Amino acid sequence: MKSRYIAYFLLLLVAVSCEPKLDDYTPSAGSADFSKYISVGNSLTAGYADGDLYLTSQNYSYPNIIAQQLKLVGGGEFKQPLMFDELGFGNKRVLQIVQPLDCSGNPDGDPSPMPVLAGGVPDQRNFTSIAANGPYNNLGVPGAKSFHLLLPNYGSLNPYFGRFTTSPLSKSVIGMAKESNASFFSLWIGNNDVLSYALAGGEGDAITSQETFEATYTMLLDSLTANGAKGFVGSIPDVTSVPYFNTIPYNGLVLVDQTDVDKLNLLHASIGTGIVFNLGQNPFIIEDPLAPNGKGMREMVEGELLLLSLPQDSIKCRGWGSQRPIRANFVLDINEIELLTDAVGGYNETIKSLADEKGLAYADANTFMKNAKSGIIFDGMRFSASFIRGGIFSLDGIHLSPRGNAIIANFFIDAINLKYNAAIPHVNVGDYPGLVFP
Amino acid sequence: MLSVVCTLLISGVYAGGYQVGLHGQKQIGMGLIGTSLSLDASSMFYNPGGLSFMKPSFSFSAGMSPIRSFTAFRKSEPSAYTAMTDNPLGTPFYFYGAAKINDRFSAGIAVNTPYGNSLSWGKDWDGRYLIQDLSLRAIFFQPTLSFKVNDWLGIGVGFVFATGKFDLTKALPVTGANGDGSVNLNGSTTAMGYNVGVMIQPTEKLSIGIDYRSEISMEVSGADAKFTVPASLAGNFPADNKFSTTLPLPANLDFGLSYNVSEKLMIGMSLNYVFWSVYDSLIFDFETNTPALPDSKNPRLYEDKLIVRLGGEYTINDKFAIRAGGYYDPSPVNEIYFSPETPSLNNLGLTAGLSYKPVENLSIDLSFLYIMGAEADKQYTPDNFGGTFKSRVYIPGFGLTYNF
Structure with missing residues (x-):
């Protein structure tokens, strides 16, 4: 009798080895075909960060982050025209502790982390063509304006495109995109159409006209959707929201x-x-x-x-x-800012209406970045648009950090999921590195 | 067989919030009822008024209940991320010693662990900026005096001296060459409270108990806050900072009823009202503040909750008694302030117990408790972190009671 009670009791103890189980999230492609994804755009798409395009920054490009998630819903390999090292063309910035000096060159104030040019000599292969190793899925080209994507000789004008175009004098970015016959694409272009003007303080370069932008964007989308491909487009963030224009106060x-x-x-x-x-x-x-x-x-x-x-x-x-x-x-005055804001507003109307017309997913990156400016929180990480400490932007104050790229990748994934009734999982923003402080 | 058992079990966390109800193997076996029972020296915790109804002249009782707890987590959609706690074994224990001074008075001392938490989500999990590891433990020392007013009424009071310590580690979202920064907060303190109870036995068969255990506010000051951050940010996070905080251990008002149906069968119930709403927020007041390190105020907004318990005991013969019971313990945690630091869900507990008396005076008491909690979607909105939680807890208990 004794042993029977004890046996019953021991049976209960067996249960100790059971752990709770939750149902897994089930990814789904919805109505889209992600088997071949290409990304078209500018430096943001290429993965440019910290003042240059380099191996690690390319790995953290938002298209690459999205492509890894697409693999869960039938996506294929995503090949990027990678640099060979961490220096790219040699303009990369890193954070170092810098001692501020007074006007006579004597130490003045507390040392603090500041972006400085990374030392070292870039790998010479960064400057040679890697077209033979293509074709590439990430067609983001730093510096590209919307209409640049249509230029057949753009490979001879832009060294970033020159690196991977198969024909520098006769093939446009959009021509290469078309050749790839992708089933899914992303197009995020138009930032430089206003940014180049803004970076010159409104004193050089010109804002691309609405007519040019609309005609260009129409041609780009016609070309990308010619084979029936689906995709997503992003609106243009107000360039004046980036830290580059918001770090030194007007009354400083x-x-x-x-x-x-x-x-x-x-x-x-x-x-x-x-x-x-x-x-x-x-x-x-x-x-x-x-x-x-x-x-x-x-x-x-x-x-x-x-x-x-x-x-x-x-x-x-x-x-x-x-x-x-x-x-x-060095200044954007009220008139210049108004020109920029109007231009961005016009571009975004064009992007939205063409996306609707073509049945593409539309991600309002402009509204998203506006919200980010006042601060956003993910998983206990607090982000803002402030320079260095804000965490979204890299050390150049214009392009995104790895965590910034992960945040925008999740935002794009939301737009894809919504439009195509897909279930592509987010990435964990915390899996991506923050800015590295010395 | 194992898989069958597993599918039958649901989930849970071992007690609401950070309260632990494991103070006597016999009571645990009966759904943790105890307010109306006067079994042995353990009455000092459950109802000091019951101590004077104790039959033996001396009673000693000791035991422990190692807690194996697991909480599974799946991040809010659309995320495929999952995590599971790897909690260290929790080790609540108790010791009671009581004696009858005369026919009217009984006295004794109780030492037990009514509050605690032992949690580890790991260094690299996705909620690491909220919590990585937490260890929280309070030990109560309660000298107790009980007075039997007449044949059917007993009252009792215990003075509680509490010691508490905690140790919390979480990652900081600042990156250096070695990855994330981190902060460790640890401290200890002492505090006082009381436990009063009334026991009424209107008939031979019926027993009624009421017990109130006061809130004890664990105030910690001058505790250590150790920050590990990149050198260039050291000015923002002073390395050997100190902090103050207060963790309230909520008051409990218990009402219990038990009835001897026959010589062999006793059934009982109790209602435990826990005044959780005192846990309004968790505040860390740092001695040295910087622009990057303001005092930290974390809303908790716990809600008062009523726990309903049922249980019974069947005496098989002189040597064996078996017990069973269950309870429902709703989560006191606010829906939108559900931090993975205390992942307490709506719990349904099922219990079983067994006593074996090898000799007249000695009882070997075993209990087993598992807690089934409702899988639920929860958020900690201040940190924009949430998902689905599901927990399961297994608590075997072992104890000895020696009466003479």
């Missing part, structure tokens, strides 16, 4: 000494600009030939933006922005 001229204030006031009174300085934060002084005071300079107003390329030592030591105006090529 901080005066702590009354003598400095007096000196500046005296100087500007003698020029007759009518500008008065106060202790604390002051707007920077910028070039403006149309300034009402007739002196070709004025205070910046809220909403105007300074470029990250603005030399900080000139501000500190050479009186830029205080004694003399900051040159216009």
Whole structure:
């Protein structure tokens, strides 16, 4: 009798080896065919980051992240025109602890992590053609504007395309895309149509006209869908939302000494600009030939933006922005910003209506990035659009970090799932590296 | 056979929140009822009023209940990510010693572990910025005095001296050459509370108990906050920082009823109301704050909950008694503030127990508890992290009672 009770009891203990089980998530391709995916676009699509295109940044490109997930729903290999090392063309930035210096070259303030040019000599093979190893699935070309994708000789104009085009003088990016006969494509193009203008402070280059953009985009989509392929397109983020244009505040001229204030006031009174300085934060002084005071300079107003390329030592030591105006090529003024915003708005209307017309998935990356600017949280990681610390953008302040790419890849996956009734799983943003601090 | 057993079992976590109800093998065997029972010295915890109804002159009881708990997680769709805890064995224990001073008074001391949590999601899991490992344990020392007012009424009071310690590790989303940064928070403290109970036995067969255990607020100050971050960020996360925090151990109001149906069969029930709403938020107040390290306030917003328990005992003969029971313990955790640090679901517990008396005075008590919890989708919205949780807990218990 005793042994029987104990036997029953031991039976209960057997249960100790059972672990709880949850049903697996079941991926599905829905109504799309992902067997051959190609991505068409610019530097964002190529995986450019930290000021260059390099091996690791390419591996973390959003198309490559998406392609790995597509493998769960019938997707094939995704080949990228990879660089041979971590230096690319030699412009990559890394974070290093930098000691700030005063105007005499003496240490001034606490050392902090800043982006500096990575040392080393790039592999020479980065500069030679790898077309023979193609065809490639990622056709993202850094620097490409929308209409560049149609240029038959673009391989001779853009070294990034020159590396992998099979025919630098006679084959356009879209021509190569068409040759690949893909079943699924992505097109995210148009950023450089406004960004090049913005990077020149509105003083060089030109914003692509709405007519050109619409005609180009129509041709691109006609070509990509000619074989019946499905795909997704992304709207153009407002370029002025990236850290490159939002790191130096318009009123970042901080005066702590009354003598400095007096000196500046005296100087500007003698020029007759009518500008008065106060202790604390002051707007920077910028070039403006149309300034009402007739002196070709004025205070910046809220909403105007300074470029990250603005030399900080000139501000500190050479009186830029205080004694003399900051040159216009470092400034986006209200008019320029309005031109940029209008252009992006127009492009995005075109993209949305053409996507609808062609039955393509549309991802509103513009709205998404606007939301990201005020801060987004994934799995306990807090992201914002601030430079370096924000985590979304890489060290160039324009392109995405690996985690930023993972976030946008998930956002695109949502658009694909919605449009094609697919179930492509997200990636874990935390699986991708953050910016590496020394 | 194993697979059949496995499919029959559902899931659970061992107790609501971080409360642990494992304080006597006999009670565990009967669905953790105990408020109206005066079995032995363990009454000191369940209802000090019951101690004076204890029959022997001296009673000693000791035992432990190793907890094997598993929580499975699947991230919110559309994610295919899954994880499983690899929890260290939890080891709640108890020791009770009590004596009858005279016909009216009984006294004793109880040492047990009514609150605790032992959790490990691992270093690399996807929720690592919320929690990696957590160890939380409170040990209560409760000197107790019980007074038998008359044949049918007993009252009792215990003074609780609690010691507690905790150790929490999570990753920080800052990346260095060696990967993620991390923070370890650990500290210990002591606090006081009380336990009062009333036992009423209106007839030979019926027993009624009411017990109230006070809230004990575990306040920790000057505890260690160790940050491991890249050198260039060390200024933002001072390496040997200190912090203060408070973890409330909620009050309990219990009501129990038991009835001797026959010489051999006893059945009982109890209602345990747990005042979980005191756990409003988990605040870490750092001694040194920086722009990157403000004080951390994490909403919890737990809700008061009622646990319903049923159980019974059947005495087979002089040597053997068997027990069975069950309870329903709804999750006190707020729907949108469900952190994987305390993945407590709606639990249905099933229990079984067995006592064997090799000699008159000694009882070997065994119990087994498994808890079936409802699979549920939960979110911790402040960190935008969530998914489906499902847990399962197995708690074999072993104890000895010696009366004379």
